[in-house]
Amino acid sequence: MKPIRSKTVEEYKLVSSFERVRAALLEDQYADRLDRPLAYWALPNDRRLPLAFLGHSLRSLLETPFEELSLTPGIGQKKIASLVKLLSRATKDHPPEMPHEVARLAPLPAAPVGAPEGSSVDGQSFDPALVSEALWVLWRDAVRSSGQQHEKLGRLAPSLQALPTVIWHTPLGEYIDRTVDEIRHLKTHGEKRVRVILEIYYVVHEVLATAGSQDHLSIRLMPRFVLPIEQWLNELLAAERVPDEAEIKAKLVQPMLEQIHVDAGPTIARLAEGRLGTEGSPQSVRQQARRMAVTRARVYQLLDDCSKVMSVRWPEGRHLLAALTDHLRTLEADADQLRLYNAAIELFYPTHDGEIENG
Numbered sequence: 001m002k003p004i005r006s007k008t009v010e011e012y013k014l015v016s017s018f019e020r021v022r023a024a025l026l027e028d029q030y031a032d033r034l035d036r037p038l039a040y041w042a043l044p045n046d047r048r049l050p051l052a053f054l055g056h057s058l059r060s061l062l063e064t065p066f067e068e069l070s071l072t073p074g075i076g077q078k079k080i081a082s083l084v085k086l087l088s089r090a091t092k093d094h095p096p097e098m099p100h101e102v103a104r105l106a107p108l109p110a111a112p113v114g115a116p117e118g119s120s121v122d123g124q125s126f127d128p129a130l131v132s133e134a135l136w137v138l139w140r141d142a143v144r145s146s147g148q149q150h151e152k153l154g155r156l157a158p159s160l161q162a163l164p165t166v167i168w169h170t171p172l173g174e175y176i177d178r179t180v181d182e183i184r185h186l187k188t189h190g191e192k193r194v195r196v197i198l199e200i201y202y203v204v205h206e207v208l209a210t211a212g213s214q215d216h217l218s219i220r221l222m223p224r225f226v227l228p229i230e231q232w233l234n235e236l237l238a239a240e241r242v243p244d245e246a247e248i249k250a251k252l253v254q255p256m257l258e259q260i261h262v263d264a265g266p267t268i269a270r271l272a273e274g275r276l277g278t279e280g281s282p283q284s285v286r287q288q289a290r291r292m293a294v295t296r297a298r299v300y301q302l303l304d305d306c307s308k309v310m311s312v313r314w315p316e317g318r319h320l321l322a323a324l325t326d327h328l329r330t331l332e333a334d335a336d337q338l339r340l341y342n343a344a345i346e347l348f349y350p351t352h353d354g355e356i357e358n359g
Contacts, residue, residue: 014066014077014081017088018087024091025058034058035058036090038053041132043132044129052075053072058087138205148204150173153172159262160312160313162196164192165308207219229252229314233321248338248341252341253276257278306348318349
């Protein structure tokens with residue numbers, strides 16, 4: 001008796017697997033997904049994808065005999081195996097989740113010398129190659145059902161260093177009716193831009209999934225640093241006291257500087273610290289320009305990023321601080337006592353009429 005060739009065994013296994021998953025998908029519970037194309041369950045990093053089948057619906061593939069599929073030009077055993085794998089994914093009630101160790105905890109390689117700030121953000125990495133169309137639909141539905149379409153990408157991004165400035169103020173709704181493939185083919189949407197858009201949707205979905213839902217409650221998404229500051233400001237607005245410099249530094253300035261470090265990098269954060277004088281006497285722009293060996297115009301340009309960050313991260317801050325400024329004016333607060341407060345407003349929300357004059 002001649003031994004059975006491994007190829008014949010592999011073919012038998014493929015036929016058996018195909019028929020098994022075919023029978024499962026033809027059950028009534030999967031009727032809602034039969035008209036979706038096979039590509040819906042493909043991941044960008046899948047290898048040996050059966051490209052000839054990706055545009056076909058599950059229905060048409062399942063109605064085609066295995067022998068006919070296997071005779072398709074360019075389709076060999078490995079691509080048939082990939083077809084079976086994608087069909088198997090379609091039987092899952094939920095698309096494959098992104099592994100946390102890859103989606104959030106995968107270390108980035110060290111940035112090369114001379115690389116721009118933001119090449120590595122908090123040592124974290126997000127892999128867009130793990131995002132299937134099915135997973136993307138899940139994230140889009142979470143954003144839509146929670147009413148977060150109006151929120152700006154820059155408001156919710158893990159770090160603005162990874163987000164091109166031209167889309168800081170773009171609402172999530174800009175992409176909510178597009179497929180991942182359509183986003184990838186948008187003009188000016190290279191891999192870096194697509195990656196961060198997908199990541200923001202992923203972050204929103206994770207937060208909403210963790211929070212759950214209650215009919216009588218709604219969720220307001222905001223950067224983590226904002227809530228403690230707003231609580232402090234509201235307490236002051238309801239009180240008849242003037243905060244001292246130590247309190248202003250701890251409750252307002254330091255959290256904002258830490259966010260600048262996250263969003264604009266250490267160089268701008270150090271410039272902001274020096275300008276405000278949080279660790280000593282305030283530095284003039286001339287002093288900072290001389291120390292950095294750049295022009296004063298360049299220093300002003302870098303410091304201007306602080307207000308750009310706050311305009312997208314915490315736009316409500318301008319109005320809350322203006323309200324507190326008016327309140328402190330009624331208390332006849334001493335301008336020297338509020339030097340750091342006024343300096344912070346001028347840096348983060350530039351205006352010439354926001355300072356409290358010495359009464």
